[in-house]
Amino acid sequence: MKPVFILVLSAQLSGLCAQEAATGQQQVFTGVYLMNLYDLNVNEYSFYADFYIWFRWKGDRDPSGIEFVNSVEKWGFTTEMFSEEPKELAGGWMYNGMRIEGRFYYPFALNRFPLDKHELVIQLENTDYPIDSLIYLPDTSRFLMREDFVIPGWEVEKAETASHTNAYSTDFGEPTGARSAYSNFTFLIHLKRPLSYFALKLMLPLLVVILASLGALFIYPSYIDARISLPIGGLLSCVFLQQSYSSALPDVGYMVLMDQIYLLSYLLIAAVILNVMLSGNKAATKDGMNFKGLYNNNKRLAIYLFTGYFLGIALLIFL
Template identity: 40%
Template structure:
């Protein structure tokens, strides 16, 4: 049985609830007495009351080769657990899973119409780039007979259509990474002050540390609570270490200049410049490694 998919719109994508609304065409071409539409089930659909399935023809159309054809306009809310481990450079698969609720794979097997399936050129999702579409043929087995006296041992044929989306890299660079770099740079700027300005050399990195805490809180509010660190959390953890190291350097060198001797001041200056350079290098290498792995 041939089945095809053509996505028209995807909207109301909600990361916190792992749901989205999809508007798409789904068509079937088959031979035989089994009607694939009568017992069609969307396995990952939610809110059945808001689901619409509108056939284009009152009855399946008979094609010249003797097969039957029907096309449906599907619109509804679907659920797909999102993997946010690489946030904000994550990719997500927005899927629609089709399955027949009555016939098993021995009677009905879906074959994807890869030639004509796809998505509309006008398909766009605010805050996301549409990358591609994919399909997967599935065999779904259930460890329950659902109360029926004779358990069904054969798996059910299913097909999953996916629209692959990714966040724009500009969002990561300009809205998340750049503010963090500016705050770090302001903290490092304290080490370019004359060593005699002890209070300012300590206060500026401390202020930068507090600012980073608030920056992290702002993006954390945009994603659901998770039991692991996302990619951006790891970058912020690195930033915390760098700022704390800057504070410690300012505190330690403050003790060196208590005597206010010119030689002590030069000793601090000779330490400050390489220290900032090493921290910049650690930030660049660390961010690249976090993104790569």
């Protein structure tokens, strides 16, 4: 009688443990391997990505029923599973994965353009199980992208994965429904614009224009026509240069870093024009004026203006 009781008790305990395991949180180790990232469109706040994603877990819940939180143009998504049924590995582990290609949304913050840095994200959640039933955890894989992976026009710093909880503060129109929280798995790609783009393509032409405008202060004050033509030409050049990069940016309600640098450039050119006009008036109204002293003062002013301009740019960049 006693052995029978022990067997019955053991069976009940085993069933209870199995039921508890079935209702507990299932951990899913998730990995990503990025193949390509292209058509990075700042104006449309989106990019295309082609990557592999895989899942490794223990339990009966299939983690492959996912949706990408920041996906757009879902009609253009392609998904190819590794296998129709999960593959059983040693130690009771289950394994499956898929290759994904689609377009994703990312809200580019362009305040620091052209020295801006971004963290492109691809976020996924399970459509069937909340976080108390299933959680995605980053896999231990060290390789998250192809070794020769590049994005033309950008510098890729690193890639990483992270997991957090995404709680929806709505009942989705069901008054009796509880507000749910889901495990959110995120793949991040850190990238920035190369410094050469800022220095050579944007700042170098602007500096040439600024130096040419300041050159007006190195012309003898009596040559008023030659002096005024340089900063006026520099002003027009600045307008065209600013339009050349602004046309490649979306309409935003704030000034980007390059806009602030151009604002500083306009102020410098305006100061040069004002000085040329005042010097010309003095030269025209005062006979026997000491032009050499005025000329030396203008040269010193040009040095002060350029120094202040350089320091102003440094403050805008580093503060």
